[in-house]
Amino acid sequence: MARVIHVFRQPDRFVAGTVGQPGDRMFYLQASEDARMVSVALEKQQVSVLAERISSLLEEVHRRFGADVPEDTPPDLRDTEPLTAPVEEEFKVGTMGLGWDAESSAVVIELLAITEDEVDEAVVLDDTEEGPDAVRVFLSPSEARAFAERADRVVNAGRKPCPLCSEPLDPDGHVCPRQNGYRRTEES
Secondary structure (H helix, E strand, O other): OOOOEEEEOOOOEEEEEEEOOOOOOEEEEEEEEOOEEEEEEEOHHHHHHHHHHHHHHHHHHHHHHOOOOOOOOOHHHOOOOOOOOOOOEEEEEEEEEEEEEOOOOEEEEEEEEOOOOOOOHHHHHOOOOOOOOEEEEEEOHHHHHHHHHHHHHHHHOOOOEOOOOOOEOEOOEOOOHHHOOOOOOOOO
16 A cells, blocks of 8 residues: 655644543644644653654754744744544554754654554655655744644643652552552541
8 A cells, every 4th residue: 555645834733632531541643734634643752752852953953053943832823722623543653753944944743653664764754655654744943832832731731640659640549659559548
């Protein structure tokens, strides 16, 4: 089957979001441009790492190339809306790529589907017929900053961490390894 590459050069929206309750959430990235929309599933940790790396890339681009990079998300780019329904998963993300396109002054995010084969780095950048399906999104520095800040908020909106072991707390608590497996109970 031929490889499908979804390219969003001027997306109307590119956001991270979730479906489900904390502790049982599915994480998605959703890109839309005109009437096209693609949603891909990924792990919470992948969303967190992508946000962190985008922030680092923006700092590096500003330092090395003098690109105009905002410190914070411009108010008109703050997106607090939920994912656009219905969320239909195109694929699950395996490999992610991140780069700077100096010609268009854009952050380029590449998301590749999970595959059993090893991914050749040349496949990430080429539009060859072989390789995993992909989503490629071009964002201005301001849009990239907005994406990273929202992604951080989405990741941190889950279950609160235990103050002792930092593991996520379920609504009814958890068995904390720092307390040698005992649960705290309120004494009368």
